[in-house]
Amino acid sequence: MKKLVLAVFALTLMLSVNAQLETPQPSPMSKLEQKVGLTDITIEYSRPGVKGRKIFGDLEPYGTIWRTGANANTTIEFSDDVTIGDGTLKAGKYAIFTKLEEKAWTVMFYTDTNNWGAPKEWDDSKVAASIKVNVMDIPFNVETFTIDINNITNTGGTIDMIWEKSYVAVPFSVPTDAKVSAEIDKIMAGPGANDYYSAAVYTLSTENNLDKAMMWIDKAVEMTEDQPRFWYLRQQSLIHAANGDKKGAIAAAKKSLEGAKAAKNNGYIKMNTDSLKEWGAM
DSSP: OHHHHHHHHHHHHHHHHHOOOOOOOSSOEEEEEEEETTEEEEEEEEOOBOTTOOTBTTTBOTTSEEOSSSSSOOEEEESSOEEETTEEEOSEEEEEEEEEOSSEEEEEEESOOOOSSSOSSOOGGGEEEEEEEEOEEEEEEEEEEEEEEEEEETTEEEEEEEEEEEEEEEEEEOOHHHHHHHHHHHHHTOOOHHHHHHHHHHHHHHTOOHHHHHHHHHHHHHHTTTSOOHHHHHHHHHHHHHTTOHHHHHHHHHHHHHHHHHHTOHHHHHHHHHHHHHTTOO
């Protein structure tokens, strides 16, 4: 009986040690994902509360650099280069830090995202972009610190920050026009060599419309004549062979073999050699 009691006690102790009580975080994490134009933007930050305190000019003194949130660094990630202020911010992930003043905040995008709070040693060379924006007073209290993306158009928007009775908006622009124009030019120019190559290889695998496959692979090879690709030529030889054009298949295989030897690609050397033997060319 004594052993049973001890065993139950030990099990109870083990369970109590392993159990983890989950409680609400005082500054819960938040993740915002927003597409602006064709650019993806992701913001991750912790959201402290006012909790009856005076925030700006007291808890967060003027003249200091604020982490723009709580806990780990607030971060923002852009899928494209964007324009903030007079500068270009390269695509990538940044920590957001804010230099607080009573009437204006300087919002800075910092390349080192691995700090906890403001860096102990601030490095101006890591500020990829910064902008000074006016603080607007609002006539009501916002309990929980909030970052949002608003005023969205095809070409930009604002990163809005609001807490206590203060609001700022950081304008930014995204390269939608440039991206769309480039895509239009690409489409209007017609398919590229890779498009013809992919279409031909797929069509060969289906064993349907092999005449079209031959037309497409020939076009792909023609478009890359200045820099012959031995893998293109390999597929050209197979497609011509499948269409009964042994002469064309042998010519393409010989060119592919030559390129494979130059690239020291043993796999393609063997495949082309085997095909040429099969077609009576070696």
